[in-house]
Amino acid sequence: MEYKGYKIEQKDNKVIVEKVEDFNPVHVFDCGQCFRWIRQPDGSYTGVACGRALNVKYRDGVLELSNTGIEDFKSIWFDYFDLGRDYSHIKEKVMKDEIMREAVKFGSGIRLLKQNIWETLISFIISANNRIPRIMKTVDEISRLYGCEIEMDGEKYYAFPSAKQLSHATLEELEQTGAGFRCKYIMNAAKMVNEGKINLEDVCSMDTVEARDFLMRFQGVGPKVADCTLLYSGTKYDVFPTDVWVKRVMEELYFKSEASFGEIQEFARDYFGKYAGFAQQYLFYYARENRIGAK
Template identity: 35%
Template sequence: MNFLELQNKILITEIKNDINLENTLECGQCFRWKKINNKYHGIANNENITVYKKNKDLIIENSNINNVKNFWVNYFDLNLDYTKIKKYLSNTNTYLLQAYESCPDIHILNQEPWETLCSFIISQNNNIPRIKKIISKLCENFGYKLSNNNFSFPDYKIMSQLKKKDLEIIKSGFRTRYILNTAEKISTGEINLEEIKNMEINQARKKLVTLNGVGPKISECVLLYSYHKLEAFPMDIWMKKVVDKLIANKDIKIFGKYAGIAQQYLYYYIRKNKHILEL
């Protein structure tokens, strides 16, 4: 992997593991990216960037070479050998092979734990456009201003000082009390997000579900999308149907230590090809 700085652009070349930005950023694992004219505009690490592909090269605008090397390479998971993982999973499930062909080169993002946790609390009984709208309002009202009239994700310390009435403006409904309660527990140290990173996965699961409003599905999302515990397997209504109808003996253990990657491919593939569940 090589880096070339050109004016306001950083080119990342010779990436061993190709990434499909559309499949990666629109497969349901993140909510702060927007596609405009074949480029993705998004915010992470308090940086508002534009990212796009040119042939096999990845181009990042509005950042600098140090941030690209130290943050964005990890965020987009460019160092993990996805080719090796694909081979590992290739004989596990016919539909997974179809998903690989239909929705190639999905990477699991490395997102900030608090933002991921809060975002998936907001995702409960919700659809993606509305999730994005609530998160956008949350950031506009309680984050701080970045470039191009964008806003950071609000810190849990700020959120812990708010009341239900303060959040009426974002229209998060019943999720409001869960957001505030979670922010308070993290702020007081009752839940230490850094400690969870180093926990064995079952211990981490048990810790996360002690939070009000956090059940197995949300905890698996947090473990996969922010802690990069690739054996985590988020199970929503779609994935329950997939497991029931498309996986032999309903046994997700066949995917082993890369179950989360298999899940992400199957989830996105089935959402785009709903008719398969009706066959």
């Protein structure tokens, strides 16, 4: 059957999607935007998202999603993998110079996932001053302790806990997950959301500056974590998450001298406009994999 430009078919517990372009699982899952997808020996990726466990394979324009069905593809995975967006158009808009042409070529299969904003917020609170393997381990352990159990092919997986589920955590338990000094921030966020003091869905109706300031009401959330939360939840695409390392990358590639965070944000806003988030992801992945800006 046809669905929004794709040919889709269900075989047992798999959904086969044909005519998928601009998609590379390595680029999508290893570009730093998510922490729950693990590469398998056959090159596929298995992960947990939206309360489901899923295996993803891709080859020659064919996307194969295992442990799901047509209805879940339409209601969940189509949006989650941002399949409704023309990434060839995005690439044209961000390839404004030779640097971006190289970055886009290198990460040509990146798609920005539309992740749950609550999970994204906590994941990027955990990411502060942290390395990806440790972030992944902590997020997985939090899910194991507080999330609902899911089964796929006889294996147990765990959904990321809701704010209500996580609000039952104790500081001592959270410390066992490796979250370190971030434990108190996680507990504070769970309490604020569970008690209705902050409704994360409200950011959708705000402009970007308002939304960033709104998220910074949470303890442990600065501009970078707020921007990551907005970008990787598919809420705002005109943000340009900037930490110390991205700052060095921009100084090396564009400014050729020291630049303030404010100058980098202003440059990205003026230069890339509403596509700033996409540009940042291509640049981030390209620079990280090629050790640009590394010291």
